[in-house]
Amino acid sequence: MNPRGIQRAIWNETAIGKDPDAVDRWYFGHETCATRAIASLTNSVTVGDGIPCTFVSPCFVSDSDMVSILRRVEALGKSMPVDEIVCNDWGMVETVGRNGIARPVLGRLLSGQITDPRVARWPEGSCPSGRTTPIRLPDGKLGVLRGRPIPAELAERIRSIPSADASFLDWLARLGVRRIEFSNVLQGLSLPASLQASATLHCSDVVVSVSRTCRPHPDGELRSPGFPVPLQAIDNVLRYRSGILHPGSDHPAIDRLVFRSSVNAPCNPTCTNFTTQESPLDATGTCPEGIWDGSHPTEHPWQRTQPENRKP
Amino acid sequence: MSLPTPVRIRIVAPLHRPEEVPDLARAGADEIYCGYLPPDWISRYGDWDGLSRRQGTVANLSFPDQLRRTARACAELGMGSALALNVRFTEAQIPSVLDIALLWESAGGTSVVVSCPNLLLALDRSGSRLQRHLSLLANCANSAAIRLFLPLGVSRFVLPRELTIAEMARIAAVEPGLEYEAMSYHDKCTFVDGLCGFYHDTVQAVETDLPADFDASDPSLPCVERIDPGYEGHGCGIAFASSQGAPFTFGTRSSTPGCAVCDVAALADAGVTFLKIGGRGLPLAEKIRAIRRLRDAADRRESSTAGRAAPIPPQDPSRKGCREGRCYYGTDR
Numbered sequence: 127m128n129p130r131g132i133q134r135a136i137w138n139e140t141a142i143g144k145d146p147d148a149v150d151r152w153y154f155g156h157e158t159c160a161t162r163a164i165a166s167l168t169n170s171v172t173v174g175d176g177i178p179c180t181f182v183s184p185c186f187v188s189d190s191d192m193v194s195i196l197r198r199v200e201a202l203g204k205s206m207p208v209d210e211i212v213c214n215d216w217g218m219v220e221t222v223g224r225n226g227i228a229r230p231v232l233g234r235l236l237s238g239q240i241t242d243p244r245v246a247r248w249p250e251g252s253c254p255s256g257r258t259t260p261i262r263l264p265d266g267k268l269g270v271l272r273g274r275p276i277p278a279e280l281a282e283r284i285r286s287i288p289s290a291d292a293s294f295l296d297w298l299a300r301l302g303v304r305r306i307e308f309s310n311v312l313q314g315l316s317l318p319a320s321l322q323a324s325a326t327l328h329c330s331d332v333v334v335s336v337s338r339t340c341r342p343h344p345d346g347e348l349r350s351p352g353f354p355v356p357l358q359a360i361d362n363v364l365r366y367r368s369g370i371l372h373p374g375s376d377h378p379a380i381d382r383l384v385f386r387s388s389v390n391a392p393c394n395p396t397c398t399n400f401t402t403q404e405s406p407l408d409a410t411g412t413c414p415e416g417i418w419d420g421s422h423p424t425e426h427p428w429q430r431t432q433p434e435n436r437k438p
Numbered sequence: 439m440s441l442p443t444p445v446r447i448r449i450v451a452p453l454h455r456p457e458e459v460p461d462l463a464r465a466g467a468d469e470i471y472c473g474y475l476p477p478d479w480i481s482r483y484g485d486w487d488g489l490s491r492r493q494g495t496v497a498n499l500s501f502p503d504q505l506r507r508t509a510r511a512c513a514e515l516g517m518g519s520a521l522a523l524n525v526r527f528t529e530a531q532i533p534s535v536l537d538i539a540l541l542w543e544s545a546g547g548t549s550v551v552v553s554c555p556n557l558l559l560a561l562d563r564s565g566s567r568l569q570r571h572l573s574l575l576a577n578c579a580n581s582a583a584i585r586l587f588l589p590l591g592v593s594r595f596v597l598p599r600e601l602t603i604a605e606m607a608r609i610a611a612v613e614p615g616l617e618y619e620a621m622s623y624h625d626k627c628t629f630v631d632g633l634c635g636f637y638h639d640t641v642q643a644v645e646t647d648l649p650a651d652f653d654a655s656d657p658s659l660p661c662v663e664r665i666d667p668g669y670e671g672h673g674c675g676i677a678f679a680s681s682q683g684a685p686f687t688f689g690t691r692s693s694t695p696g697c698a699v700c701d702v703a704a705l706a707d708a709g710v711t712f713l714k715i716g717g718r719g720l721p722l723a724e725k726i727r728a729i730r731r732l733r734d735a736a737d738r739r740e741s742s743t744a745g746r747a748a749p750i751p752p753q754d755p756s757r758k759g760c761r762e763g764r765c766y767y768g769t770d771r
Contacts, residue, residue: 189581189608216586273665279482279483279530294529294556301586336633
């Protein structure tokens with residue numbers, strides 16, 4: 127933990143700590159696949175020194191998977207200090223809150239954040255308002271298409287987060303949820319001055335979209351002129367990497383930063399659930415980009431201009 | 439042996455003009471739903487899908503008078519009428535969205551389609567008597583999620599289109615006595631709607647067939663201003679350039695709509711008796727075609743003495759036009 131009291135957490139699908147001194151908390155689990163989340167509960171190894179652990183539960187959970195997850199978390203709790211469950215499914219929020227085996231946390235996939243990176247172009251200065259494009263109008267005449275600066279309320283909206291609503295947080299607190307999670311989105315964050323919950327920021331990547339099934343897709347990056355950053359399709363997730371911390375991430379309520387050690391762990395080859403068809407991974411199942419290389423600087427990452435979570 | 443109790447299957451049809459109500463009813467729709475995107479909202483937040491999941495003025499009503507005429511026409515025909523306010527809203531937006539919901543209620547609308555807990559809480563505080571339908575955007579995929587939203591006044595659950603019918607049946611069996619609705623025509627997508635961060639905006643086709651003397655800087659040319667003039671399309675439809683060089687698109691560019699006609703009986707057996715048609719902005723003729731196809735399948739199910747309709751064979755004329763990947767709940771999903 128640094129002098130400002132910011133916790134540093136590392137998220138590995140199966141929590142294995144090479145350097146336990148460098149982290150304050152381990153995250154493990156899977157946010158978009160129940161099969162892999164359950165597998166991570168089976169395969170995770172004990173991390174030493176009593177470092178607290180957070181299990182990340184998936185976004186699409188059947189009733190039977192929910193039972194399976196909770197039983198395994200409870201069993202794992204005997205050997206690992208699993209004291210939090212990140213809930214990316216509303217049913218998990220209800221069940222974990224009522225069950226009491228660990229503290230429920232509202233996951234980033236339930237935050238309501240706008241994660242399409244294209245909105246980062248909207249605010250004044252980034253919108254090509256001076257550019258004109260010829261178009262054919264409905265009446266058949268030629269005209270031009272032009273950008274315009276976005277209204278102030280919209281500029282605020284794209285950075286604001288529905289789950290920061292005070293009445294919503296009050297409702298969540300009655301369910302036992304006192305921590306909410308966000309992604310480090312390209313357009314930055316705008317949070318109320320006095321957020322009535324603790325907040326976690328996922329620094330390494332932003333989930334743009336999720337399909338229930340893994341579908342064939344190309345390896346590597348997907349680019350399009352309208353997108354300010356390339357997208358990556360991995361298993362059933364479409365995401366972009368978020369290299370640096372964006373404006374608003376220094377909000378005092380954000381007291382935990384999560385970095386992913388790997389996002390390319392291999393799919394379980396025996397999986398018969400929806401989420402296994404083709405894995406885009408290399409033969410070793412390792413992360414080609416190395417989102418986090420295992421090292422940790424001592425200074426606060428917000429002081430950096432270069433991301434700490436990239437390999438040199 | 440007594441026969442199973444007949445189940446009334448209801449068709450929920452999309453609407454974008456009040457004048458469509460009688461035609462939709464005649465085709466067999468039992469309820470309608472619509473969106474609303476008034477000029478005041480557009481001036482503050484733009485016309486992307488920030489108020490419901492459909493963008494622009496083509497797919498949405500624009501004025502209070504249209505809300506009133508729609509609600510009145512539905513009431514005269516005994517149809518339910520729902521207003522989709524089904525995205526998530528920030529604290530700053532809630533008062534305006536609540537005003538719209540209450541305007542709809544005062545116009546005679548019967549329900550709202552919502553995914554935002556903040557809005558459900560605000561509706562509760564306001565004392566609104568609107569029925570609340572939980573949108574599929576809430577991604578309510580298990581019975582625990584049903585139990586979470588019931589205390590917020592939700593009476594109908596629109597289940598995610600990615601669930602199997604067996605999964606829907608399990609939910610309905612655990613939480614019986616509620617209304618369950620499922621997407622049954624149009625709007626099938628690769629991505630889980632409730633987990634999709636791509637926004638929907640209006641694509642403006644660029645004109646390439648220009649006269650030689652065309653001058654884009656001519657100030658007399660009519661001008662359309664947009665917040666995102668470079669919008670290329672919905673994320674599921676964009677042809678991305680991949681690292682391997684070949685263009686890649688997530689969605690399928692098929693003219694065949696997403697369809698669950700063959701599964702109407704199975705859905706009803708599962709307890710899902712409200713069948714939703716997507717495509718608010720589609721031409722009326724296309725909406726009527728979808729209603730008639732679902733109505734025909736529903737009538738077969740309802741009139742079946744065995745309590746369930748026989749499977750539709752592959753050679754049946756009603757399956758003409760079936761395409762792989764377009765079936766909502768079948769084996770090719």
